[in-house]
Every structure is written in C-alpha cells, then in structure tokens.
Amino acid sequence: MKTPAALLLATPLLWAAAPAPVITPAELSATVKVIASDAYQGRAPGTAGETKTIDYLVGRFRALGLQPGGPGGQWTQVVPMIHNIAGTPATLKVEVGSASLPIATGSDIAPATTRATDRVTIQNAPMVFVGYGVSAPERGWDDFKGVDLHGKIAVFLVNDPDYEAQPGEPVAGKFGGQAMTYYGRWTYKYEEAARQGAIGALIVHEDGPAGYGWNVAGNTVGGTYALPPAAGAPAPVALQAWISHDFATRLFAKAGLDLAQLKVKARSADFRPVPLDGAHFSIDMPVQSTRIESHNVLAKIPGKTHPGETVLYGAHWDAYGVGAPDAQGRTIRPGANDDGLGVAGVLALAKAFKAGPQPDRSIVFGLWTAEERGLLGSEYYAQNPVYPIARTVGALTIDILQTAGPARDVVLIGAGQDSLEKDLAEAAAKQGRTVTPDAKPERGLFYRADHFSLAKRGVPTLLLMGAGGGADLVTGGREAGDKWVSDYTAHCYHQTCDTWSADWDLRGAAQDVGLFYTIGRRLADSREWPVWNKGSEFAATREKTASERQ
Template identity: 60%
Template sequence: MSLRFVSAVLLAAAAPASAQTTPAPTVAIYADNLADTVRTLASDQFQGRAPGTVGEERTIGYLIGRLQAMGLEPAGPDGGWTQAVPLLHTRLGTPATLAFDRKGAATPLALGTDIYLSSLQPKDRATVENAPLVFVGYGVSASERGWDDFKGQDLKGKVAVFLVNDPDFAAAKGEPVAGTFGGRTMTYYGRWTYKYEEASRRGAIAALIVHDTDGAGYGWNVVKSPGGENYDIVRAPDQVTSLALQGWISGEAATKLFADAGQDLARLRVAARRKDFKPVDLGTGFTAAIPVTHEVVQSQNVLAKIPGAKRPDEVVIYGAHWDAYGEGAPDEQGRIYRAGANDDALGVAGLFEIARAFKAAPPSDRTVAFAFWTAEERGLLGSEAYAQNPVFPAEKTVANLGLDILQTAGRAKDVVLVGQGQGSLEDDLARHAAAQGRTVTPESLPERGLFYRADHFSLAKRGVPVLLMMGIAGASDLVQGGKEAGQKWVDDYTGKCYHQACDAWDATWNLDGAVQDIDLFYRIGNDLARSAQWPGWKDGSEFKAIRDKSAASRK
C-alpha cells in the first residue's frame, strides 16, 4: 500500500473566527499507519482481545507502549495509564423449571426457542415463582413528552412485558402519536437497555421484550447468540438490578401467551401507540428455576492525555473500544479468534493517528484526552464505568468523539451522520465535511438506534455532547461505485463479518475513506480544543436538560 494522506490545511478557514483562538496546524493522517496498527491488534498474538484474558493483558501493554512512545501522559484516576473495570460475568445453565402458568395449567417454555434469558445478579440460581405477567406496552415514562405507559401500575415482584422500539416505530401516517418520539428515528425509550432499567427501577422481578425483527433491527438468531451469557459492571449490593431474569420472548410464543390470556397482541400493539394506554394484567404467572455461574473478571480502560496550555480543565475526549470477542468456534478458514479488525481495531488505530497529529502540533488551549474502552461488546461497560467515575468531570468535558467501525471501501463523497437532530456537533460535522468537499447523509436506518449502541452514549447520558463515526450506519456515496458500491460494502460486512472471525485484517482494504473520516474527526476536535466554544444539545434531545443543569460551570 502506498503512503496516502489527507491534509487538514483548511481547518482555520473552516472554523468561525469568533471561536478560533489558536491557528490550526497542518497535519496528515496516514493509511499505512492505520494498517500497521490493525494488522498488529487483529493478529493471533492478541487472541481476539476479550476482557479478562491473556489477550487483554497483551492489548493493554501494547496500547500503553504506543502512547508512551508518542509522548502522551497517563490520565488514569491514580495517575497511571489504566482505570480498573471489574466485570460481573454470568451464564445460565439448563433450567429445572421454565413455564407460563394460567389457572393451574402450565405451558413449558423452551429456552432459546420460545424465550431467551440472562441474569445480571451475582447469585447461584435465578428463581421466579409464579410471578404475574403485566403487559406495559412500550414501557415509556417520559414526562417531557407527556407520556406514561405505566399509569401507576405496581410492578414489584411482577414480570414486565414490553414491546420493542418506541411508539412511533409502527405508527401509521396520521396517527396522533406520529412524531412524538422522533418518527422512525429511535429514541432512547426504544432501546432494550432502557426497558430493563425501567423495569428494575419499578421493582419488577423479571422483564421480557416481545421480539419482532423489524422493531429490534435483528432476527431471533442474534437475540439468542450469547447463549445465556451476560456481563455487567460490578455494582454495590444496593445498586444490583431487581431483575432475577431479563430477556426476550419470541413473536410466536408471545402471540400464544396473549391469546391464552384472552388478549389480542396485534390489537394491543395498536393500543400501545396511544397516550391513554393502560397496562394489562395477563392473568398468567411466570416460573423459572435456572442455575447460574458467575465470576468477577478484572478488566481495564486505558486513558491518556495531552494537557491543554490555557484551560487544561476543559477536555475534548476521543474514544474507541479495544475489546473484541476473543476465541470462538473455527470458521470455514479455520480462524478461531473473533478479533474485530474493523470493530474496533481500526478505531483504535484512528485514535493513535489523531494523537500523533495533536502531538506534532503546538499545544492546544484545552486538554485532549484519548479513551480506549473495554467491554463495549459486552454492553458499553468500560465507558459506563468511566461515566460513573469520570477522571474529567462531565460538566467540563467539551465533547466525546467516538470511532467505531469505519468503511474500508475507499474515498466517499459524503459522510454518514448518526443521530440526526441531537446536537450542535452535527453542524460542526457538516462544516468540516464541506471543507473536505463532502456532504452529510443521515443514517439510513435510524429506527435501529445506532446512536444508543456505542460507547459515546455512556457520556451522552451524563449530558456530554457527542458525535459518532460508524461506517455501517448507511451506504456511503463512494467515489468509485457510488451508493450502490457503498451499500454492497455495508451488506457484505454486516451480513458476513460483523462479530465474526472474518472481521480480520485484509490487505485488499482501501483505507482512503477511513483516512477521510479520521481526518474529519481530527478537524472537529482540533477546532474545539483551540477555541472557547461549547457545543450543546438541540431542542428535543433527551440529553439537553441534563447538560443545561451544569451550564453555570462553563461560564
């Protein structure tokens, strides 16, 4: 591969004069450097980079060595390079009992076929004894949208049954609900994580989400693929979820459950799209007795910084996750390591290039930090652990810019925006993309909620403005082949290699497009680091009110 780069000479011209305090330097992002990093991290030496393994030990050592060589400073909470992230790892065994019970008649359930379950409690056995099932629609409690699906329903000791996504997803044109939750663009209330959290906040003993492929964005095969395994950060006893079990019920099993209870699931789906929806007691109990193995796995985030020269307490954070899926069954080529060459070794490589560019330039006014998160693939856990115990306070964190999967099919005429309408950083994206001669294209399937499925979301929940670069969010308009070629790349990657062993280094990758995207994020962060501007959230964002509460600290 020849040495290729994209120059950022237009930075100063692109930024508003009122925001610019330090002339922006000329930098270059090199494809060869990206390739070298990905080849290394995706090699068998790192064993798929699973948390708590030898692969992690080697990965952490490699990351720290690279950062030291570039002259960055450690930014861990104790002055070191790492932040400890203890993880609870659980796995369900074979159920002794698993059934619905209505008026004394038990309907046995097949784990993995009718229902998928996992546990996030550190107990040897998950037990639910004939707990009443209550259908709560989409399970949304959103006062800012004038919406409450619970209507005072007591869920303590009960099983909450949810629909996936949010009320707008299936709304027909002209329905009153349409637009309340962003149209087809999923809000946070549509995420399965929100539903489990809400059930726990209300004291439920279990929570089940009715699966449908369109609403979830993936089939039942994806739902059951973890095989009863789950991870969480280690929590204090009073913070452990109330849910003994959480999971999904297949569409077929759910239809039968409702029919046996004298209810029409199809009709209730429509009713749940109205504000006057009220929870429905299904008159059915849920019983489960399942052995659970559990352990604490020690893992780590890696944190580094380049201190700001004028306002070092104001911080721009770049992030990418270092972890992948570790060892699995051999694929057709005999590969056993699911090494995440693109997801997210390429993002890590991008952070190294951005760090190198900042180090080659005069010091910026603000601190620039680099976070290499653990356990993203286990539920954004490394970034969540950081967000709960941040090194840099959220109110003084200017922005978090995340790289998670970049397209490897060559230069593009556009850049795909994830989370349109959330924050002012998307305006910065458009401005700097224009300086590259590119346009901005909104993600093609906003109903899948990609905005809520990467590490930047952990900081967004604390009000930090965020921006995500994710190559699978839509088809890029490639210079060679246009949208059709861009869609083919997305389909090939997501259909064959996403989370699989074939997400491996490939010498045929064309990294020119990744160079464009990394350079674009460098431009945005460099602008922020050399200015006094504070990006924010747009009206209607779920996170605006959180950020507004700390506005006085940024004056």
Template identity: 60%
Template sequence: MIFRPAAFAAVCLVSSAAIAQDAADTTAQIDADNLTETVRTLASDQFEGRAPGTVGEERTIGYLIGRLQALGLEPGGEDGTWTQRVPLLHTQLGEPATLAFTHGGEAQPLDFPTDIYVSTLQPNDVARIDGAPLVFVGYGVHAPERGWDDFKDVDLTGKVAVFLVNDPDFHAAAGEPVAGKFGDRTMTYYGRWTYKFEEAARRGAVGALIVHETEGAGYGWNVIESPGGENYDVVRAPDEVTSLALQGWISGETAQALFADAGLDLAQLSEAARRADFAPVDMETTLAAQFPVEHEVVQSQNVLAKITGSARPDETVIYGAHWDAYGKGEPDTQGRIYRAGANDDALGVAGLFEIARAFEAAPQPERSIVFAFWTAEERGLLGSEYYAANPIYPIDKTVANLGLDILQTAGRAKDAILVGKGQGTLEDDMARFAAAQGRTVTEESLPERGLFYRADHFSFAKRGVPVLLMMGIAGASDLVEGGTAAGQAWVDDYTGRCYHAACDAWSEDWNLAGAVQDIALFHAIGSDLANSDRWPGWKDGSEFKAIREESAAARE
C-alpha cells in the same frame, strides 16, 4: 496547521480557503500505513481476540500503553497511571430446571433459547422467578416531557414486565396522534431494550421480557440468542444491583401464543399501546423459571492518555474507541477461531493513535485532550459506562466525546455519515468541517436501529455530555468510485458476513482512504473544540438537553 478560533462566532471570519487548507493539512497527517500496521497487530492471533479478563487483554493493555508512551502522551488514568480498573460481573446461565408460563392452572413449558431468551445480572448461584405475575406495559415508556406514561402508577414490585420493542410511534400510521412524537422511524432512547430493562428495575420488577420482532429490533432472533445465556455488567454495590432476576426476550411466535392463551389479542393491544391513554394489562399469567448460574468477577481496564491543556486544563475533549473484541469462537470456513474485530474496533483504536500523533506534532491545545480506549464495549458499553459513572475528569466540564467505532474500508467518499440527526450542535460542526474537506454529510439510513444508543459515546450522552459518533455501517457512503451503490455493497457485505464474526479480519483488499478522511474530520472537530472557549450543546427535542442544563453553572 491547527485551526484555532477564539469562539464559535470567529469561524465566520476565517476564509473558506483557510479552512480548506487546514482540512487538507489535517488529512495529510493521518497515515494509512500506520493504520494498517496497528490493525494487523491488534487483530493478529497473538492478541487472541482481545476479550476482557483474558491473556488477550493483558497483551492488549501492554501494547496500548507502549504505543502511547512512544507517542509522547501523558498517563491519563487513575492515580497517575495509564489505566482505570473496571471490575466486571460475568454471568452464565446453565440449563433451566424450570421454565414455563402458567394460565388458568395450566403450565406451558418453554424452550430456552428457542421460545424465550434470558440472562441475569445478579451475582447469585441461582436465577429464580417463582410464579410471578406478567403485566403487559405496552412500550414501557415514561416520558413526561413528551406527555407519555405507559405505566399509569401500576405496581410492578415482584412482577414480570412485558414490553413491545422500539417506540410507541414506530408502527404508527399517518394521522395517528402518536405519529412523530418519538421521532417516527428514528429510535429514541425509550425504544432501546436497555431502557426498558432499566425502567422495569426502577419499578421493582423481578423480570422483564420484550416481545421480539425483527423490524422493530433491527435484528433477527439469531442475534438475540447468540450470547447463549451469558451476560456482563459492571460490579455494583449490593443496593445498586438490578431487581431483575431474569431479563430478555420472547420470540414473536411464543408471544402470540402467550397472549392468545390469556384471552388477549396482541395485535389489538399493540395498537392500543400507541395511544397516550393506554393502561397496563394484567395478563393473568405467571412465569416460573429457575436457572443455575456461574458467576465471576473479571478484572478489566480502560486505558487513558492525555495532553494537558495550556489555558483551561480542567476542560476536557475526550476521544474514544473500544479495544475489546469477542475472543475465541468456533472456527469459521477458513479455520479462524478468533473474533478479533479488525474493523470493530481495532481500526478505531488505530484512528485514535493517529489523532494523538497529529496533536503531539502541533502546539499545545488550550483545553486538555484525553484519548480513551474502552473495555467491554461488546458486553454492553461497560468500560465507558464505568468511566462515566466514575469519571477521572469532571463530566460537567467534559466538552465533548468523539467516538470512532467501525470505519468504512472501501475508499474515498464524497460524504460523511451522521449518526443521531437532530440531537446536538456537534452535527453542525461535522457539516462545517466535512465541507472543508469537500464533502457533504449524509444522515444514517436506518435510524430505527438506534445506532446512536449502541456505542460508547452514549455513556456520556445520557449524562448530558455532547457527543458525536463516526460509524461506517450507519449508511451507504457515496464513494468516489462506485457511488452509493458501492457504499451499500460494502455495508451489506460487512454486516452480512463479518460483523462480530471471525472474518472481521484485516484484508489486503482494504482501501483506507475513506477512513483517513473520517479520522481527519474528527481530528479537525476536536482541534477546534480544544482551542476555543465555546461549549457545544444539545438541540431542542433531545432527551439529553435538560440533563446538560442542570450543570450549566459549572461552565460559566
């Protein structure tokens, strides 16, 4: 049974009993055994950790296409195929020939990656910065809509921008003028390291360095240095390649010494950066760096399938999950060498299969539904980014993107976890359909970590498409058995032991009843959108509302 309101207002005419019955029917269609079988297959050694550009990718793509064909879906890729080609630039830094800060004629050698961690997204044999001046730009935020500009027209051409991590109000005390201007503890996009690197490149900098602190970043230095000088990007035209020869982080201790050697007080400057009148500071220090670079183009693929809409086929609801994981690594204590991402995100892939199966068993939807399996999410959301920059279905008429990325495996929950409170109207849909399941909605517990900006749905959000993400590690679920204490224990165990590690493997201990609830919830939300003519939107204060409004005419 599919809930089919003609418009959003019609929801009010449907009895709560009917909605609850629809939710029950939808949940019953999601099969935990099917989820288990999909995850066990994709996380098996046969797929070698599903890294882009490897044999593991070839086997994964073949498996996905075979499953989609068996479900009866249509090819949704380019030129009537099941895929979209995604060329990726892969770079790997070697040992540096030169790496030092210089102030007052005295060079201070740096250790890579202990003192400074960098990588490159330029396809050159050498990554070089020849004595470029360092400029401290505070939080590096240019947000006219919030009355904030850290740059004050400083010329960064040929220079290295030095940033603080997170937002200008992250450490603000009550009563400071900036308090609340950037969401308080909730990170905005301006706080993400990706934004800071992009802004430095827009201003012609040759390097960008972020001062690391664990609280503001949301992770320790061990996470920063773990890629070992490796990076990925989509292949870009020569005039679109970043101006940054090197981008990365400075450890907290190294930053303290760097500022002190330049006669500057990092703590005082950090406080000054929380004021709107902050102006960039020439650190009278230069950076010299030279790294050999191995680089290659890796051919990868997104996989896309669709169900064509009966009434408005040019309007599209997109479900997404990423098929890639981390490939081969060092053996863990149990001898496992593949970081195969059973939960991250083979379970999300399995969820899309189940949603597709439910739609195939129902009457044809009025709008088209696309099921997207993204590559290279773990390399920087690159598969979804490539699609959003080169869309097969018009972005202006993409109704929403609904993403599954890490679902909790600890059993039924009394609530669903919302990522990105206050961003869009889809959170209201989530509350409505969660209530139909007999559940409430709980906000993510650590919004300062910016999870809203760290999954594939964000590639759509920054182009104005309304989005919703289901991510089980965003907060402690209120489990039917054990409550929030048990939910937090699951989050702590998964993130502390198995996130991006070899132990993210299928386990007999998994209880997928909660994942079934979440998958059914997203099926219900998408079914409502696919069988109505309403357009979800962004809420006041969202940095993406104005972007969506620019294309309003296309949806009239």
C-alpha cells in the same frame, strides 16, 4: 473587555487554513492486523485477551510520547464488573392454564442475569404485557399506570411507542418518529423493569424495531457483564431475556390475546398493562458469577493554556472473545472492524496531535472496555470522571468504519442533536465532501455507542459509525455503500468473520478519522463550547453546569 460567555457558546468555529496531517490507510490497517489477530483471543474483558490488549495499547501510547491519563497518573482506570455465564436451565417452562408451551434456549429465548448470584430461580411468576414499557412524564406517557409488577414477568416491545405510528395518530412524532429515543433501547427497558419491581423482563425481538437480527439479540457468547449497582439503585431484575417474535406470538395466542392488535393499542397513551391470563413463567438456571476487574485505557496531551478543559476522543477496545465454533470451525470473534478500526483511528489521532503543536486545551484519548456489554467502560468513566464532565468540551467517538473505499459524504448519527454537526459539515467541506444523516434513525445508533455515556451527562458529542448508513462511495455510489452496510451487519457484525483483511480499502476510513482531527484541533485551540440544540433531551443537563464554563 472579556467576551460574554453566551457569545463564546454561540460563535461558530473559525477554520484555519493549516491542513490536517495525513491519516494513512496503512497505519489503520497495521493496528487492526495486530489486535484482531488470534493471539488477542477476541479481546473479551477479564480474560488473557484483555491483558494482552491493555499492554499493547499502553505501549503504543507510551511510544508516541503521550502522558498517562488515568487516575493517579496511571495509564488505566480500573472498572469493576460482575461477569455472569448462564448455564443450561434445569427448568424452563411457560404454562398457560393447564397447558405447557414449548420454549427452547437459543431459538425462543436468550436468558441471562446481571445479578451477582449462582442461580436464577423463578417459580410460576405471572406474566404481564407492558407495551413499550415507557415511563416518560415529560412526554405525558406512562405505560405502567401504577400496576404492581412485584414478583411478575414484564413483557416489553422493543423500540418506541411511535415506531410504527401511522400519520394522524396522536403518538406520531412524540418519541422522535422513526428516530429511536433512549426509551426504545433494551438497556432502558431492563432498567425500568427493575424500577417497577418486576422479577424478570422479556423483550420481544423483531429485526426492524431492534435494528439487528436474532443472531445478535440471541447471542450469549461470553455471558453478561454489568457494573455493580450504584448505591441506592434498585437491584437489577433476576432474569433479563430477549424472546423471539414467533414465540411471543404463540404465547399471546395461548393466552387468548393477539400480539399484533396489542401492538397497536400500545401506541396509545391510554394503554394499560395487560395480564397474560393464566400464563406463568418458571426457570431454574445455574449461573457462574465472578467479580472481575477490567480497564479503560487513558492517555493525554496536556493543554498549554487551558489544561483543565478537555477534548475527549474515544473508541472501545473490547470484542466478543471466544465462543462456539462457526461452520468453518472458527471460535474467535475478533472485532476487527467493531471496534478494532476505531481503536486504530484513536491511536492515529494521538500520533497526529503529538506530532503537531501543543494544544491550548488538553486532549484525552479514552479506549473503553465492555462497550459490547452495555457501554460499561464509558459508563463507569462517566460515573467516576477523571476529568470534570462540566469542562469536557466534547466527546468524539469512533465505532466501526467502512472498509469499501473513499466516499463523497460522511454519515452523521444523531442528526439534529448539537452544534458539533455544523463543525462536521465544515470539516467535510474542506475535504470536498458532504454530510448525510443516518438513513435509519429508528435503529437508535445514537444510543448504542460509548459517546452516549457522556451525552446523557450533558457533554456534546459526535459519533463516526460506518455501519450507520450506506455512504455515497466514489466507486458504486449509495447503492454500493448500502450493500457494504447490509453485508457487514447481516453476516459479520459480532461474528467470527469480523476479521482483518488485506483487501480492505481504508481510504474512506482515513478520510473520516481526518475529519475528527480537524474538528478536535479547532476545539482544542479555541474558546468555543459546543452546545446542544434546543429541544435535545441533553440540553437541560448541560445548562445546569454552565457557570463552570465561564
């Protein structure tokens, strides 16, 4: 008699006593030392640095004895992209009535476009404040109220309508409280502006709601990358940009509005778009636009009994390439931790699985391109999956690992989403560790890594992200873990100083990679199908394909 599918979905994993292979700090460090070296030029998509990176990664997988995992038996999946580099605007002005408001690129605005065009020209476009710019009928929320935005510039707040809600406000908790939803992400806001017909979208930057400083939001190193619009999708806005909070405050004041007061009003479901009376935006900006082909790298270990079911490991190979020199004259942003360490972790996992018994299910290792440009490589894979989404058991992603030594816990990003977090807790317990939820879910880290491209198609996910919250370090405790996170994000995240160091203590990183081996091995050798928790926004999507997993 066959076990009912419902029981297979609900049964917890049975953890065998066999120990996981040892993942060593030395092997992680050795990989990063190579791919974060100057020879790789910051691993930007579509550059000579990409060519060198892809050759290295394919060579590593081949040497480990894995099989090509891409379409047609290839090692790579071609990812077509639009690559735009914005030039210095010939015109950039904001006029309010008869007065011109000074605005400077770099300090006030970071203008960009993802359209395939050689020029962005907008003349005297009216400006409209759309609050948080959320259209969420399932939550009874619509910030647009049918207002026509065609030919207009939409001005958004970052994060969700309940980010700053006070206890007792009707909106409190409607969008996850301090835990950001996808509606809070900049990617969603630009997409929604296009759906609403706006010609441009400006997002008001604030460190807390964004989860990072202006040094990140205003960073235009290497330009913008985008996937070509899918058939039937609206064209992207002609202009997308962050604007500084200081500039936004001055702009609203010039228009006779108080930004702080409007932020409060935007927390109400009754909010309606507010025209910035007399305010018009103009820009004439040259764009160097090219079509490029980048690549995802895919390798696999076929399953011996259920090869059509897949456990997917992932990390992104790209970083920020070459840009303006820093104070020390360095121009390469090498992405040693973000995400060189993730790549090292995936390669270590491939080595460990290849050295062990053949798994019952297939294991696929995906190294994605253009994560830093909007999760583009993993999104392209999710749109064009090599392995059926419905029969992808889970997606386990590594994006940044802490380099400050062993920890008593592992930080969980996206707590409360799916059953894999219970598996994480069991695997951590085998190491004598605990699981701590991300202390700052308002940063929306769950929506900012490659696993999200699979999650929104219904695949249960786990994310290891060392910068997600300070770990409880064996030496120094939580205080030391928090200091590591704050120092890294404030100074080296996406910057030239994200370099390999012989002084890294990767014992904690190796512990975390070992957790992913234990979880993946159990998934690969079981008949279990992880499930989304009740109330997750991804549960309904997964349920639609339930029959394909029976």
